[in-house]
Amino acid sequence: MTEPTPQPLSRPLAPTGTPVVGIIGGGQLARMCAGPAAELGISVVVLAEADDAAAAQVFRHAPVGRCDDREAVRALAAACDVVTFDHEHVPDPVLSALESEGVSLHPAPAALLHAQDKIAMRQRLGAAGLPVPAWSMVHDRAGLRAFADQHEWPVVLKTPRGGYDGKGVMVLTGPEDLDRAEEWFARADASGLLAEEAVPFTRELAVMVARTPSGEMATWPVVHTVQEEGICTRVEAPAGDLDPAVAQDVRAAAQKVAELLGVTGVMAMEVFETGRSGEGERGWVVNELAMRPHNSGHWTQDGAVTSQFEQHLRAVLDLPLGDTSPRAPHTVMGNVLGGPAEDLHAASRLVMEADPGARVHVYGKEVRPGRKVGHVTVYGEDVEDLRRRADAARHTLQGTTPEGQEDAR
Numbered sequence: 302m303t304e305p306t307p308q309p310l311s312r313p314l315a316p317t318g319t320p321v322v323g324i325i326g327g328g329q330l331a332r333m334c335a336g337p338a339a340e341l342g343i344s345v346v347v348l349a350e351a352d353d354a355a356a357a358q359v360f361r362h363a364p365v366g367r368c369d370d371r372e373a374v375r376a377l378a379a380a381c382d383v384v385t386f387d388h389e390h391v392p393d394p395v396l397s398a399l400e401s402e403g404v405s406l407h408p409a410p411a412a413l414l415h416a417q418d419k420i421a422m423r424q425r426l427g428a429a430g431l432p433v434p435a436w437s438m439v440h441d442r443a444g445l446r447a448f449a450d451q452h453e454w455p456v457v458l459k460t461p462r463g464g465y466d467g468k469g470v471m472v473l474t475g476p477e478d479l480d481r482a483e484e485w486f487a488r489a490d491a492s493g494l495l496a497e498e499a500v501p502f503t504r505e506l507a508v509m510v511a512r513t514p515s516g517e518m519a520t521w522p523v524v525h526t527v528q529e530e531g532i533c534t535r536v537e538a539p540a541g542d543l544d545p546a547v548a549q550d551v552r553a554a555a556q557k558v559a560e561l562l563g564v565t566g567v568m569a570m571e572v573f574e575t576g577r578s579g580e581g582e583r584g585w586v587v588n589e590l591a592m593r594p595h596n597s598g599h600w601t602q603d604g605a606v607t608s609q610f611e612q613h614l615r616a617v618l619d620l621p622l623g624d625t626s627p628r629a630p631h632t633v634m635g636n637v638l639g640g641p642a643e644d645l646h647a648a649s650r651l652v653m654e655a656d657p658g659a660r661v662h663v664y665g666k667e668v669r670p671g672r673k674v675g676h677v678t679v680y681g682e683d684v685e686d687l688r689r690r691a692d693a694a695r696h697t698l699q700g701t702t703p704e705g706q707e708d709a710r
Contacts, residue, residue: 310380313344326387327354329664335359337611378404407565407617416592432586440493455499502573507597510555519622536634569595603678604632629680633687635695637675639668642700
């Protein structure tokens with residue numbers, strides 16, 4: 302059965318000169334652009350996966366379509382001045398078709414590739430002299446064993462494309478784990494899998510940078526991201542006890558990457574802090590890139606003068622960038638994952654009653670175990686108190702206790 306051809310979309314009615322931004326993907330990242338878009342007087346059209354997608358609930362113009370449907374994407378682009386992304390999963394042929402037709406894509410496919418393909422990213426950053434883990438492409442257990450013999454166990458095995466929040470990542474502690482990799486090799490394409498050294502790191506850091514088509518750039522402070530089972534549960538801005546020289550080096554490196562790859566919009570660079578310095582060591586290595594608003598930047602909604610969402614809209618439209626200064630000495634963001642609390646509105650009320658200073662952000666998504674359904678931010682001077690408040694708020698929203706047990710309420 303063939304699907305109906307998408308009907309042409311009408312350009313949103315707006316005052317003369319109002320730009321229209323198209324966003325491919327209707328998740329929470331697109332949703333959180335709604336407030337800044339309204340404040341800036343920008344029209345947005347979202348290509349949503351379903352009519353009840355997170356972004357479709359808040360944008361008037363949200364046609365339903367898949368990111369791999371070339372005609373649906375072309376219809377979106379025809380109604381917009383620029384097109385950007387809620388995620389990096391748009392297939393290469395679709396991107397190439399849009400680019401060949403002169404659609405203004407931000408970031409451009411040549412840049413986006415380095416967030417889609419971990420091999421391309423490792424090759425390009427390594428060639429530019431940026432610190433990355435030792436890595437190699439492997440096609441079978443013999444190749445994986447040879448890599449481990451050279452770089453020692455444990456070894457991290459990754460799918461080159463598609464992994465996120467710990468998915469597509471396998472940690473192999475020794476030869477006894479080689480059998481676990483067989484299924485992955487059986488499913489891999491001809492390019493194989495990515496094997497990396499397991500970097501001994503002290504903590505995970507991230508930095509957001511914005512870049513316009515004209516080349517203006519701005520960065521936010523380096524943050525500390527706390528992971529549990531591969532999913533970020535807390536972000537602390539700025540990263541505490543971080544050597545100022547390392548912080549400056551990471552921010553400068555993010556700007557170098559954005560310029561090198563021609564990124565337009567906002568980009569997140571996630572790094573491992575290793576603490577190793579000296580000849581050939583800079584105290585950190587690049588782990589991942591994301592060319593869109595990112596979970597590690599959610600703190601900016603309440604903790605920075607200009608949020609990552611407003612900045613992304615400014616950047617893709619080549620508007621002057623906003624001030625990225627923090628509003629307070631410390632901001633802590635806690636991710637809310639699906640748990641026993643199914644009624645997030647009722648849970649939000651409890652948070653508001655307990656902590657009027659907590660800022661609750663709910664994504665309008667159905668609650669499922671482990672799914673990101675919201676976040677909460679708090680800011681002030683006492684980082685220990687902020688951690689306590691953020692954890693208390695997110696556990697209330699999840700219906701859990703800090704020990705991970707079901708709340709008895």
